[in-house]
Amino acid sequence: MWGEIVVSVSCHCENVVLEFAKLPSYIRDCDCPMCNRLGALWGDFLLSEVIVSSTIPTKTYEWGNGDYVMHHCPQCGCSTHYTPTQLAKNKEIVINLRMLARKELEQIPIDQA
Numbered sequence: 001m002w003g004e005i006v007v008s009v010s011c012h013c014e015n016v017v018l019e020f021a022k023l024p025s026y027i028r029d030c031d032c033p034m035c036n037r038l039g040a041l042w043g044d045f046l047l048s049e050v051i052v053s054s055t056i057p058t059k060t061y062e063w064g065n066g067d068y069v070m071h072h073c074p075q076c077g078c079s080t081h082y083t084p085t086q087l088a089k090n091k092e093i094v095i096n097l098r099m100l101a102r103k104e105l106e107q108i109p110i111d112q113a
């Protein structure tokens, strides 16, 4: 049901692992107050395209109008992804692709939106 998993990224301590079939065609470098602080580069995925696993549950942070929840590892502190709440229009999971190796990351065009 998940299709073929070929990409796997994790936080630094490998507690949080995200697996998916293929890399997105572009990366979003979001210019909001939250993402500027995180230094994250985001990839958008359908919820059904990603498997998220963690031994210790992620810590979450909600801000703004509450349509998304940010997740980070409680052990190493890495910002790993954010997920939609019931308020979100787009039911996407968004992954911090800074967890990729630099060589892989540099092959994906960045959309400064």
Ligand SMILES: [Zn+2]
Pocket (backbone or CB within 6 Å): 011, 012, 013, 014, 015, 016, 073, 074, 075, 076, 077, 078
């Ligand atoms: Zn971690």
